Amino acid sequence: MAGAVLAYGVARWLGKAAVVRLVPVRFRSRLDQWTRCVGSGELLVVRLIPVISFTLLNYSAGLAGVRPWIFLWTTALGILPLTVVSVLIGHGALTWSPGVWLTAVLGAVAILLVVRRLAGNLSRQPTNQN
Numbered sequence: 291m292a293g294a295v296l297a298y299g300v301a302r303w304l305g306k307a308a309v310v311r312l313v314p315v316r317f318r319s320r321l322d323q324w325t326r327c328v329g330s331g332e333l334l335v336v337r338l339i340p341v342i343s344f345t346l347l348n349y350s351a352g353l354a355g356v357r358p359w360i361f362l363w364t365t366a367l368g369i370l371p372l373t374v375v376s377v378l379i380g381h382g383a384l385t386w387s388p389g390v391w392l393t394a395v396l397g398a399v400a401i402l403l404v405v406r407r408l409a410g411n412l413s414r415q416p417t418n419q420n
Contacts, residue, residue, distance in 0.1 A: 294348045294365045301352025309353050321354055330360045337368025344369075 301308070313321055333356060336342055351361050379394075386394070 297348035298352040298361055301349045333364040337364055
């Protein structure tokens, strides 16, 4: 949580000048529109999608001007599911049988392969650059 707040704060401090330098002109109007209408629901949903970079979202929220309170509570609630799963896995991992370990490793590999495949498909899709 501290790292998320730090990244958000740095991005807020960099401000509009960083947006002008980092965001291509063709995306700035979309970013401005998103900033005006982003609410807690949208940010929370994005937080709960596990394949979206947590750090990138922290910086993006800061650069986009998301209000601090919305950022704080959606971040806290958004990291809760992964934290609970991590604690449960860590708590029981030492007592797992070899079969459970094998299933866990194969499941993790399968998830990584699916994410990699999806990312590859997304990067190959043509973009509309009107």
